[in-house]
Amino acid sequence: MRFLDTFFDGAVMAKYLPELLSAIVTTLWISLIVVVAGLALGLVMACLRTLGRWYLTLPIVAFADIGRALPPLVVILIFYFGLPGLGINLSGPMVLILVLGGVLAAFAEEIFWAGLTSVSRGQWEAGRATGLGFGQTLFEIALPQAVRMGIPPLVNRALAITKMTALGSVIGVKEILTVSSSAQSFSGSATPLTMAALAYLAIFLPVVILSRVLEQRYAWAV
Amino acid sequence: MTAAISPTPSAKVHARPMLEINKLGKSFGTTEVLTSIDLSVRPGELVFVIGPSGSGKSTMLRCCNRLEEPSSGTILLDGEHVTACQGRALDKMRLKIGMVFQGFHLYPHKSVLANVMLAQVKALKRSKADAKTRAIEMLEHVGLAHKAESMPSELSGGQQQRVAIARALALDPKVMLFDEPTSALDPELVGSVLKVMKQLREEGMTMLVVSHEMEFAREAADRVVFMDGGVVVESGPPEEIFGNPQSPRLQSFLSRVNRGGE
Numbered sequence: 141m142r143f144l145d146t147f148f149d150g151a152v153m154a155k156y157l158p159e160l161l162s163a164i165v166t167t168l169w170i171s172l173i174v175v176v177a178g179l180a181l182g183l184v185m186a187c188l189r190t191l192g193r194w195y196l197t198l199p200i201v202a203f204a205d206i207g208r209a210l211p212p213l214v215v216i217l218i219f220y221f222g223l224p225g226l227g228i229n230l231s232g233p234m235v236l237i238l239v240l241g242g243v244l245a246a247f248a249e250e251i252f253w254a255g256l257t258s259v260s261r262g263q264w265e266a267g268r269a270t271g272l273g274f275g276q277t278l279f280e281i282a283l284p285q286a287v288r289m290g291i292p293p294l295v296n297r298a299l300a301i302t303k304m305t306a307l308g309s310v311i312g313v314k315e316i317l318t319v320s321s322s323a324q325s326f327s328g329s330a331t332p333l334t335m336a337a338l339a340y341l342a343i344f345l346p347v348v349i350l351s352r353v354l355e356q357r358y359a360w361a362v
Numbered sequence: 363m364t365a366a367i368s369p370t371p372s373a374k375v376h377a378r379p380m381l382e383i384n385k386l387g388k389s390f391g392t393t394e395v396l397t398s399i400d401l402s403v404r405p406g407e408l409v410f411v412i413g414p415s416g417s418g419k420s421t422m423l424r425c426c427n428r429l430e431e432p433s434s435g436t437i438l439l440d441g442e443h444v445t446a447c448q449g450r451a452l453d454k455m456r457l458k459i460g461m462v463f464q465g466f467h468l469y470p471h472k473s474v475l476a477n478v479m480l481a482q483v484k485a486l487k488r489s490k491a492d493a494k495t496r497a498i499e500m501l502e503h504v505g506l507a508h509k510a511e512s513m514p515s516e517l518s519g520g521q522q523q524r525v526a527i528a529r530a531l532a533l534d535p536k537v538m539l540f541d542e543p544t545s546a547l548d549p550e551l552v553g554s555v556l557k558v559m560k561q562l563r564e565e566g567m568t569m570l571v572v573s574h575e576m577e578f579a580r581e582a583a584d585r586v587v588f589m590d591g592g593v594v595v596e597s598g599p600p601e602e603i604f605g606n607p608q609s610p611r612l613q614s615f616l617s618r619v620n621r622g623g624e
């Protein structure tokens with residue numbers, strides 16, 4: 141009984157449910173933008189890198205390396221508390237989107253790039269020898285293979301980074317963790333945190349399952 | 363079916379060369395790999411290139427469609443300068459030069475049909491319907507129409523290579539380049555690919571073939587070219603090259619091949 145009261149207190153649940161639902165919506169839309177923008181930016185950077193121009197490659201590699209090396213929390217704090225000193229005021233959700241989207245882009249660029257480099261030279265030559273241009277060979281032949289190879293690591297990385305929306309709690313973004321931990325301190329019950337865990341499961345478990353399905357679907361033997 | 367593949371064999375005797383390689387030179391850095399190669403292939407002719415490993419056969423072939431950039435010399439296709447083309451013009455020129463690789467290089471993420479259709483649609487700008495018709499026609503030609511919906515990984519090596527040949531043929535090339543098309547195949551699959559090549563020759567396709575299949579050269583080649591150390595050492599009809607080799611280098615190469623050493 142003690143366990144149920146601590147983690148599944150019905151009254152507490154009912155009280156904080158509306159607030160938590162709106163936090164779920166916030167987490168969802170921030171995650172969605174982070175994933176879409178991060179993957180798109182990573183893809184564009186990997187494609188630009190295939191052109192083999194140093195003035196493109198250099199900043200892309202620098203961005204990818206720095207984005208992967210810095211702890212996101214540090215960057216979030218700098219953006220939220222440091223930038224206003226320069227007169228740049230970004231809202232909490234905006235900071236979260238910029239930083240997490242950027243970090244995902246850094247990892248995605250590396251994953252797409254690894255996929256592109258593992259497409260054999262013969263594939264490129266077959267495309268070019270049949271009269272396809274560089275761009276056509278990239279988009280029709282190399283990239284689809286790179287993307288399929290990259291799906292498992294991309295899904296893992298996207299999951300890991302969208303879960304970091306919980307870092308929004310340090311800059312007051314009303315996402316799931318912020319709302320549930322403040323509810324926990326007000327109510328003195330751990331129930332809101334249980335609700336948070338359930339909410340995270342409800343969001344991310346389907347994604348994990350979907351990634352398994354995708355992985356099997358694209359597992360074609362070469 | 364035969365009419366679909368140009369030109370007709372009767373054009374063989376009097377026409378200008380379909381493919382003309384003039385004074386072709388190629389260096390990688392300071393290493394000279396090809397030295398002043400002269401070679402021409404008349405319409406409908408099958409020219410066979412032999413030579414020891416590292417003699418520059420692949421490099422020469424790859425210079426013909428500029429997968430490798432020649433260091434000097436010119437390549438002409440049906441009188442047009444391949445070596446002068448850049449950018450889109452080069453892509454267009456490559457449509458007329460079919461190439462078959464040792465490693466097939468089918469696109470693993472696309473079905474057999476899609477493999478044969480891709481460049482027709484994207485490079486030749488054929489409609490999807492026309493490209494599909496042509497693809498099926500070419501797959502029938504290589505005996506694989508029933509595999510149109512398969513993925514490349516579901517095919518044997520010999521079948522994959524025949525699809526690769528169909529993919530090149532579907533673009534109506536003026537010449538076909540083959541770089542050791544059967545070297546990666548299990549012995550029992552070699553015959554099916556050679557059969558397709560023989561059939562192509564009978565239809566009058568102009569072909570430049572690098573291969574170690576000496577039997578095939580004897581039967582099907584109009585001319586055999588022996589390369590060594592980046593130069594053409596000897597060339598002539600197969601009877602001469604195999605029956606009466608002149609240069610010591612060719613003699614020793616042939617004796618090594620006949621002992622199964624190459």
Ligand SMILES: Nc1ncnc2c1ncn2[C@@H]1O[C@H](COP(=O)(O)OP(=O)(O)OP(=O)(O)O)[C@@H](O)[C@H]1O
Pocket residue numbers: 390395413414415416417418419420421422
């Ligand atoms: N990209 C490259 N960079 C440097 N050297 C190269 C390159 N490609 C080929 N070579 C060299 O050029 C020479 C000729 O190579 P090539 O592949 O044309 O020979 P080949 O006659 O086709 O041999 P094989 O029968 O083994 O296929 C070799 O010495 C090879 O090492």
Ligand SMILES: [Mg+2]
Pocket residue numbers: 419420421541542
């Ligand atoms: Mg070779």
